[in-house]
Amino acid sequence: MVSQIPQVIYPDSDGQPMSDNTLQFSWIVKIKENLEILFAENPDVFVAGDLLWYPVEGNNKICRAPDTMVAFGRPKGYRGSYLQWKEENIDPQVVFEILSPGNRLAEMAAKFDFYNNYGVEEYYIYDPDRVDFTGWLRQSGALQGIGNIDGWVSPRLGVRFELGDELEIHIPGNGMFLSVLEINQQKKQAQLEAQQAKLAVQQAKMETQQERDRADAAEQENAALRAKLQELGLL
Secondary structure, three states: OOOOOOOOOOOOOOOOOOOOOHHHHHHHHHHHHHHHHHOOOOOOEEEEOOOOEEOOOOOOOOOEOOOEEEEEOOOOOOOOOEEHHHOOOOOOOEEEEEOOOOOOHHHHHHHHHHHHHOOOOEEEEEEOOOOEEEEEEEEOOEEEEOOOOOOOEOOOOOOEEEEOOOEEEEOOOOOEOOOHHHHHHHHHHHHHHHHHHHHHHHHHHHHHHHHHHHHHHHHHHHHHHHHHHHHOOOO
16 A cells, blocks of 8 residues: 655744734835835746745745745745745745834744744844844855944845934935835825926917917908008008
8 A cells, every 4th residue: 555645734824913013014014015116027026025934845844924025036926825945946035024022032033043044145123113223144154244234235135224213225226115105195296296297388388379379460460450551552
C-alpha cells in the first residue's frame, strides 16, 4: 500500500489583529498604498500589507505577516499568502513594521530574527507615537543597523526618509508619501485648477472674439460712412 503524505495547509490568517490603534493603521495604509502608487507602472514589483509570508515549504509554523512588504521580481496580483517556493524562491526584500503600544520587545526581537534569517535586505521600524524611526540594511549576509537614518535613501525603493514632527518619506522628484485623504484633496485641487485654467482659456477666447466683433462692426460702420460720403460727392 502506498502511504499518503498529509497535505500541509498554509492558513491565510495568523489570527492576529492588523493594528492596535488608528494611528498605527493609518501609517500601515499610508506606506503600503504609496508604495503601490510608486511602483504602479512596474509589473514585477509586488507590494502587500499584513500578508502571511511562508518561507519554507512543508512548514506552516514558520511565517510572519509584515505590516508592509515589497518583493521585487514578482508579479502583481492576488495572493492569499506569500508562499516563497511558489514565488521563484524570492524573499521579500523590503519590510516595514509600525509599532504600537501593544508591541512587546520579545515579539519585535522574534520578527527581527525572522527577517534576518530569511533574506530581507532592508528592514524599517517606525514608532509614530515617539516619531522614532530605525532601519537595518543587509551587509555581509546579515541585517546591520543604519547609523544615520535621517536623510537615508533606500537602495531598493529609492525613497528618502526624513524626521521632523513625523516621518516624511520623499519620492524621487518633489513628491512625498501622503495619506489617502491628502491624495484625494490633492486630486480635487488639481481638478479645480484644471477647471479654472479651462475657464480662463474660454474667457480669453470670448474676449478675443468680442474684440474681433467690435473691430468688424467699426469697419462696417466706416465702410458705410465712406459709401455715403462718396454718394454725396464728398469723397
